Amino acid sequence: MSPKEENNLPILSVIVPVYNVEEYVAECLDSIIAQDIEDMEIIVVDDGSTDNSLSILEHYAGKDGRIRVFHKNNGGLSDARNYGLDRMRGKFVTFVDSDDVLIGNDIYSRLLPLFDDENLDVAQYKVIHEWHSDHSYINDVTVHTYSDKEEIMSAYLNQWIHVSFCDKIFRASVFESIRFPKGAISEDIATIPQLVKRINSIMVTDIGFYGYRYREGSITTSKPQYSKVLSATESNYRYYSYAYSFPALRNLCIAQYCPFAWNLISLGRTDNKANEVIKKDLFFKINISQYFKYSKGSTRSIRYKAFFMFVCGPKVALLAQRLITGRI
Numbered sequence: 614m615s616p617k618e619e620n621n622l623p624i625l626s627v628i629v630p631v632y633n634v635e636e637y638v639a640e641c642l643d644s645i646i647a648q649d650i651e652d653m654e655i656i657v658v659d660d661g662s663t664d665n666s667l668s669i670l671e672h673y674a675g676k677d678g679r680i681r682v683f684h685k686n687n688g689g690l691s692d693a694r695n696y697g698l699d700r701m702r703g704k705f706v707t708f709v710d711s712d713d714v715l716i717g718n719d720i721y722s723r724l725l726p727l728f729d730d731e732n733l734d735v736a737q738y739k740v741i742h743e744w745h746s747d748h749s750y751i752n753d754v755t756v757h758t759y760s761d762k763e764e765i766m767s768a769y770l771n772q773w774i775h776v777s778f779c780d781k782i783f784r785a786s787v788f789e790s791i792r793f794p795k796g797a798i799s800e801d802i803a804t805i806p807q808l809v810k811r812i813n814s815i816m817v818t819d820i821g822f823y824g825y826r827y828r829e830g831s832i833t834t835s836k837p838q839y840s841k842v843l844s845a846t847e848s849n850y851r852y853y854s855y856a857y858s859f860p861a862l863r864n865l866c867i868a869q870y871c872p873f874a875w876n877l878i879s880l881g882r883t884d885n886k887a888n889e890v891i892k893k894d895l896f897f898k899i900n901i902s903q904y905f906k907y908s909k910g911s912t913r914s915i916r917y918k919a920f921f922m923f924v925c926g927p928k929v930a931l932l933a934q935r936l937i938t939g940r941i
Contacts, residue, residue, distance in 0.1 A: 623679075625653040625721060626703030626785065629711050630693030635665040637712040637826070642673050642680070644714040644824075650722045655680045656697040657711075661687030666711075691793035691800045698788050707782045709823075716741060716822040723820045724782050733758070734812035737774060737781045739821030746827055760814040763859040769805060770856060770865045773817060776801050780823040787811050794848070798841050803848035806855035839884040843893075846877045850895045857897065863907040867897065867919050871911075875918045878930055891927040899923045 627645055631638055645655055657680060659667045667684060674680040685696055694708060705725065709715065724736045743749045755773065759765045768774040775781075778801050791807045793800045853870040856862050874896055881890035899907065904924050908916045921930040 622702045622704070623652050623654040624704050624725065625650065625782070626697075626701035626706045627653055627655045627709060628694055628697035628701065628706065629655065629657045629709050630660055630690050630697070631657055631662060631666050631670060631711040632660040632687065632690075632693070633662050633664045633666060634711045635662075635669060638666055638669055639673070641709060641711050641714055642670075644716070645709060646673075646677055646679075647718045648715065648721045649718050650725070651679075653679060653721070654701070654703060656701060657682050658693040658697050659684045660689070660693040661685065689796050691797060692795045694800075695792045695795070698792065701785060703785055705782050706785045706788065708779045710779055710825075712826050713779065714824040714826075716824045720820060720822075721782070724818065727816060727818070728782075728784065732760070732813045733816055734784045734787050735781050735808075735815035737815065737817045738823060739819060740775060740777070740780050740823045740825055741821070742825050743827040745824070748827075751822070754817055754819055756817060756819050758814050758816045762809055763861060765809050765812075765815060766856045766859060767862055767865075768815075768817070769809075770862060770869065774815060776805060776852075777825075778804070779825075781815075796844070797848050798844035799848035802852045805852055809855070839880050839886055842877055842880050843890075846873045846895055847893075849873045854897075863903075864910055867907050867923070868911045868915050870897070871915050871918045871922070874922055874927075875930070875934075878922070878927060879934060882931060882934060887931055891931060893927075896927050897923040898926075 629641065629645070642655070642657070655677075657670050659670055659682065670680075670682045674682045681700075683696065683700065685693070698706070705728065707721070720738055724738060727733060727736050739751060739754060741749055741751055752772070757773070759768050759774065765774065769776060787808065791804065791811060794803050797803050849870060853866045857866045877895065878887070878890055881887045901924060904920060908919050911919070918930070921933045
């Protein structure tokens with residue numbers, strides 16, 4: 614690439630995966646276009662929508678030359694994001710889900726100058742959860758830059774850093790070796806270990822806001838099914854397995870991962886998938902001394918479940934569920 618071509622590249626790539634969101638996508642795009650920076654490209658990936666979404670995207674592309682519309686066969690959220698990553702040209706990149714919005718028009722212009730610090734790879738901004746509902750809320754944040762790997766994972770486990778990739782700006786170079794797992798549920802959780810290994814530091818800011826819409830029928834609110842719960846548990850196991858590599862975080866890992874693993878065994882049992890579940894490598898393997906050390910401080914229910922699953926193994930946990938369901 615010539616210096617002239619490089620100078621013509623946008624500073625920021627905004628990747629928006631779209632699938633059957635004709636009711637919301639215009640509001641989403643309006644909020645991105647309203648940002649007070651001109652130097653960005655908006656990569657909109659239509660993931661095989663069967664409603665009027667693509668027509669809306671093409672209409673917006675006709676109004677704003679920064680919008681680049683791509684249409685592909687349906688492959689899921691991860692695949693659509695990866696498609697955008699393969700085509701981005703910005704020095705920095707961010708993600709916006711097509712049923713969400715940016716609230717405030719100076720989010721990107723306030724975040725980007727933070728990257729004058731060459732060690733900073735990620736900047737997080739604030740979220741309004743369940744935006745546009747009667748139950749919306751904002752979590753308090755402490756402005757802080759996390760650099761040490763263990764410190765970053767601790768911040769994730771304590772929810773000081775959000776697991777979502779949508780409320781952050783990243784150096785594009787971070788994604789040279791990172792892609793989201795295609796077809797996975799909880800793809801953000803599954804990708805965090807790769808991210809943490811790759812970055813130098815991440816800054817939590819009090820800049821806002823990303824409006825996260827709670828929508829019935831979306832990926833995160835659909836009725837649990839065995840295949841989806843299995844995929845989500847696999848994603849969480851990647852995440853907690855990496856966090857478990859830091860001894861100081863093992864108590865948190867056991868306490869937080871226990872419900873996912875226990876629920877998978879329970880759903881597998883009721884859906885006649887029990888034998889498949891117990892063959893999965895989705896359970897910590899700890900001895901009795903580790904159990905007493907790392908389950909300390911957990912509730913009695915968590916301690917019981919952790920003992921059956923992680924000390925005795927999933928076969929024993931399955932038997933325990935059959936005998937004592939509802940008691941722990």
